[in-house]
Amino acid sequence: MIAFLVQRISHALLVMFVISLISFAIQDSLGDPLREMVGQSVSQEERDALREELGLNDPFLVQYWRFATHALQGDLGDSYFYKEPALSVISQHLPATLELVICAALIIILLSIPIGVYAAIKPRSPLSKAFMGVSIVGISIPVFLTAIVLIQLFSIGVTVHWFPQETGWGAWLNDFFSTDGGMPSYGRGESLVHLFGSWDTNFLTLNGLNHLILPAISLASIMLPLFIRLIRAEMLEVLQSDYIRFARAKGLPMGRVYFLHALKNTMLPVITVGGVQIGTMVAYTILTETVFQWPGMGLMFLEAITRSDIPLIVAYLMVVGVIFVVTNTLVDLIYGLVNPTVKLTGKK
């Protein structure tokens, strides 16, 4: 176990080192701090002197060492645009993204497990087939398009007049297919409740929760089909195994067999895939936040790119890198703990 722990953690540190190296290389080749610090009027000699003083003429490795030691102390430079430390800019945007991800994760967990299990228990029922059909369509719809469709349907509203309005059923059908709109689709709303530090929450007011609904559904929509399909596939495999047949033969109630015995072993691979998907989730927050103008890290990153705010881009990469590495390592460790059959030394 200790060997496994050491191996995973050293792996994580190595990955973090590579990420910091890449981030620094970006900063080194793209950012010119002098251009940001001094105006046009400063002469070339003064520039050169300043350059020497700031240590910009030092060898790459010396500069990287300085960058890394600063980074370890939590200093990733100042954002050009916000004129404050990049890390504190990120911490101001982090809560919005976290709340969005938490909501989406809740939706995914609460829906994918029952649907996946049902589709595995009754693979031939029309409802299961409908779920699987919808899920392959769901995988094929990019997340930003889901978001746009949701905005059109529930924020702007759709009035349908495909059916003759004069007849009663036509009016009813038109009414049935029309949507009111009016759901908020822009930003986090006004009524945020301050928790602590830079954390303002959407969770505590009705208006705040309302603002969360559409973005959270959009973000969940891309992962949900994936998890339904995965849970179904794993569950089908588990249901074939001997211990399930034995439990059935013993006469245990089917609900107990499915949800206690089978689901436990189904969730093992789901944990690993879920861990990997957290990375994908961060990428999709960028898309979701762009559509809904949700003031989180993703939108901040995209704005930093258009403003060429290099320190902020680099800081975002480092923070996201830490999030990935920590979650991946944790998932590996948890998986090693819950599944004793994993060879702990890590040979596949």
Next chain:
Amino acid sequence: MTPSTTTTQVVPTRWQRFRASYLFYSFKRDRVAQISLLIFVALVLAAFSAPLIAPTDPYDLAQIDILNSELPPVWMEGSDPAFLLGTDAQGRDLLSTILYGARVSLLIGFGAVMLQGLLGILFGLLAGYYGGRIDAVLMRIADIQLSFSTLMVAIVVGAIFKATFGNLMFGEVAVLILILIIGIAEWPQIARTVRASVLAEKSKEYVDASRVMGFGSARIMFRHILPNTLSPIFVIATVQIANAIISEAALSFLGLGMPETQPSLGSLIKSGFDYIQSGSWWITLVPGLVLVVLVLVVNLLGDWLRDVMNPRLYKG
């Protein structure tokens, strides 16, 4: 002397062999696969013959009239029959921009898959065949990249390219850059599949035989092992086309992809999104629908191929 044995053995042509194959048999029986292939071929043909069949040329500024902007599709009130699917905010015919846009999207999709196939096959073969340190290094890189998700890698690489080149230069070489970005971001998928099949093939007798016959490693890898790993590569490449098209659309939607002057489906959706609040939903949702149909049929074809060829693919 023995009489020359002129056996009239008919060598089946490729076409006959294909018609007798299980692949064709299951295709004949699978209605979903037939319809998907039909729609896919129709879309590809329409997209690549865009200059011939499109009513107008969206790249030609002389054909655009700003007075025609935001006209709805023909089945709605206030439309102009000259514009079948309506017009966008600049007065470009939506049908034409979609055809040209689909061409760009498909070009990037195919190009990116070819690049990642090239990288993936090369690195997968090297990792699987040589094993040891090469394998460890290559697969570690692949693992790290995959744990970051391909879209994230693509966004970061795209951001770097954009910041290096600036908007103007980026626009000129955007197609090539996007192929490069998506190819770099997604090669691990193919490399891992190839590596897994190579590991299974490597221990078979024919590989030993060719080694005993003194063939070089390169020849064994590319002439002997590679042909036997083609079916899983084929399956995953199909799915990867869908992924590449989605990635390109996502990058373009974020403004890191194709510029609006040379739109792909993604940048059409992006430019239409600004007008959705004013009620002009068709500018963004019609190209969106085309994108979804394109990706869906490719995914359905991939599903069917996987069922037929049944390679051991990675889950998830």
